[in-house]
Amino acid sequence: MVSKTPDHTTATEIPEEISGLRMTRQRQEIYRILIEHRDHPTANEVFMRAKDRLPNLSLATVYNCLEALVQHGIIRQVNFERESSRYCPNLREHGHFHDAATGVIHDVDFKPGFNLADILDLPPGFVVDDIEITLRGKLSNIAP
Numbered sequence: 652m653v654s655k656t657p658d659h660t661t662a663t664e665i666p667e668e669i670s671g672l673r674m675t676r677q678r679q680e681i682y683r684i685l686i687e688h689r690d691h692p693t694a695n696e697v698f699m700r701a702k703d704r705l706p707n708l709s710l711a712t713v714y715n716c717l718e719a720l721v722q723h724g725i726i727r728q729v730n731f732e733r734e735s736s737r738y739c740p741n742l743r744e745h746g747h748f749h750d751a752a753t754g755v756i757h758d759v760d761f762k763p764g765f766n767l768a769d770i771l772d773l774p775p776g777f778v779v780d781d782i783e784i785t786l787r788g789k790l791s792n793i794a795p
């Protein structure tokens with residue numbers, strides 16, 4: 652259940668190939684957009700951000716690039732209820748905190764050693780391949 656794909660999110664230079672996927676200029680720019688601002692944008696938001704860098708870009712191309720990146724395990728597609736899919740470059744297992752006041756979606760890491768079996772009564776034979784945890788709430792103003 653832990654992804655074996657290396658996490659490239661700290662790389663400043665995007666390699667020409669990741670996980671067997673040739674990183675075309677368009678794929679590189681779209682990946683860079685996801686890394687630079689990790690707010691889980693929709694395809695449309697990625698398109699809006701990419702237009703300046705790639706003037707000939709179409710929304711269909713953005714969808715194709717995102718799909719290729721997802722299929723090669725380079726980014727994750729996340730779905731919140733019936734909203735448009737969003738995209739996340741964080742490959743570590745993590746949950747999402749949906750700030751109801753601002754709509755911002757934050758990554759939330761699991762604590763080290765966290766084991767689902769400690770909180771879920773999984774019947775025998777249930778093998779977990781993937782976890783999606785979405786928390787909803789708001790950020791309170793706690794003084795630092």
Ligand SMILES: [Zn+2]
Pocket residue numbers: 691739740741745746747757758
């Ligand atoms: Zn995320």
